[in-house]
Amino acid sequence: MKKRLLLVFLATLFFASILAGCSKDTSGDQDVVTIWSWRSQDEDLWMLVQEELNKQEKDITIDFRSVEATQYNAVLQTAMNGGEGPDILTLRAGGQIQDYGEANQIEPLNDIVSNINEFLDGTLAQVSSGDDIYAVPFAVQTSQFYYNKKLFDEHGLTEPKTWDDLIKIMETLSTKGVTPMGISGREGWAVNLIIDSMGASLLDPTWVEGLTNGENKYSDQEFVDILDRLNNIKGYFQNGFMAAGYTDMQTLLMQEQVAMIVDGVWAESALREQNPDVELGTFMTPPVTAADQPRIYSFLDGGYGLNANAENRELALEVLNFTATLDFGQIYSDLHGEISAFPGVNPTNPSPLLELAIDRFANNSIDHLFRIRSVYDTGETKISTLLEAGIQDMLGNDKDPQEVANSIQKDIETAHNFK
């Protein structure tokens, strides 16, 4: 009798625990809008948005979830295919938005988000497929040099006006026992940022336009020149730079063990958090001659898309419409210290570096992208993946820059058309 009771009890426990996995989640709740992103820092952002919407008598609760950046694509894809995706998806500009749009997993926003046409055409192009606008852009990112002002002052150095000036600065620092620059050799995506920054100022804009049209190639002398220049300064990088990670690079700068790094405008708050006492400055990669203008690689980070099968479509639309306003841009920029994609946003208390970045975005942006978010950064074979491996080969295995460029061009041609 006891044994049978025990068996029945265990069996019930077993089946009950199976059913526990079928519990209902909050996404079905009346007033909850679910939003996913790879940016964990957006937790605070959506709290502020919720507060603002509640002030406007809109009874909306936002349930935000962040997934680690390297796994976000996979997790989102799996969820969307299983019908369990969020109401609002944070998507990276360019290929990812196109993929979801063309698969009809997100809705075109042309007619349902009222202020969508306030954004600049160039910005909207990065969240569209054809004439359909698929996401509300949120931030523009730029890559530039960050440097330690104190170290520069100590050695009588000022921001370089030409590439040769930069070399001289590195040489001076090196002879004085200061490691001039830190890079993250192990995390290729971060080294790609250096190429972005260098190419922006050092590549002829007309040539870059030709590249995006397929008339010019990555194996041309112009691009090889950029790789060459990077290769020639590797003697000024920190010891063991091939094994250093992205956060290592940032730590080196903030622990004053290197004088400069190249990083994105998104990094400012993370850097300051590490060591608020270090005074930072930024400069764009200096051009070849003093007569040329320096330029900055600015690209749209991403946008917010509407799940075509959103559980709470009406409320999600309320939220989306809010993200396409100056107020949202203001909240975003003030909170993150980043450049809002919405035109005309002036952050309330910008750091000097953010002010510089906004000014440069407005006045020195390149017109045609050649690496991240460019036309070649989508599909089966992307320039970003090829470039990071190529640079690691060049810097770590002493591969010839022309060979690296040839290999990149050969591989990119398998997936993209050139003339």
Add this chain to the structure above:
Amino acid sequence: MEIKPETGKFLQLNKKKFKFSNHSYLLMLLPAVLIYVVFIIYPLVNSVRMSFFDWNGVGPMENWVGIGNYMKFLTQEPFSTMFYRALVNSFTVIVVSLLANIIFGMVIAYILSKNIRFSNGYKTLFFLPYTLSVAVVAFLWGLMLNPQWGVVNYILENIGLESLALPWLGSSQTALPTIIIISLWHSLGFPIVLFYASIIGIPKELQEAAVVDGANGFTMFTRIVVPLLSPIMITVSVLTFIGALSMFELIFLLQGASAGPAYATDVLGTLFYRTAFGGTGSTATGMGLGAALATIMFLIMMPISLLAIWFQRKINVEF
């Protein structure tokens, strides 16, 4: 009530009526079979089906390409270069892991079985890393091998071996060997335990008889212990083979999905992940392609595992 699992006989419909009560084992097997089918068989079949489509993972799967995805990996640049390079790297990992697990596993287990001093302490020490998760192992070793602040290079420099203070995970020559060593550090405890359990199972009479016949330690090991460990060697080999072929987490955590530097640590597992789910910040290449690669890996693993199991039955050891 007798339970007669006479295989095949329950399909005879002519003579005996199929009495369910005589075959209650079927009902008892049902939950396990159900779970197996739902979580193992169904995804496997679905995955193979996916490999015949050109699908980027988003939206409906509609573009049938037959063996196109397989041909891409076997013959088409740049996929074929990546595939063969990953295959060679995987093969290197497998061979080194096999040799290390079997040789070191057996030798260490044999020494431990001799009841030397502190043998219990050593057993714990050897097995302890195996209890750590791969994420913890990757994190720990990432810190230790850091070129600026890592303890490994610090020690090397302070004992006068600066020339060996290399960027271990950043050099194309040393990255993969380093990963292999970390992996062995993590997992060697398991074969040691398996071998140890087998060795202490060898009857004392056999060993005593060998001593009487004039066997010394070395002969004892090579002529008595090793042959008797053959079945467990096969088990360890198969498990090592499968583990090494599907190695992924350690490399993913330390080097990223791009398995750098310059694909030096790219194995089939990382190539699969990068193909199906994309690298850092980039969009996916193709789920169909990834499924094809996963199926290729399965086709490599399956025959060898079956062969090993067949071989193990043949060399059945009885004391």
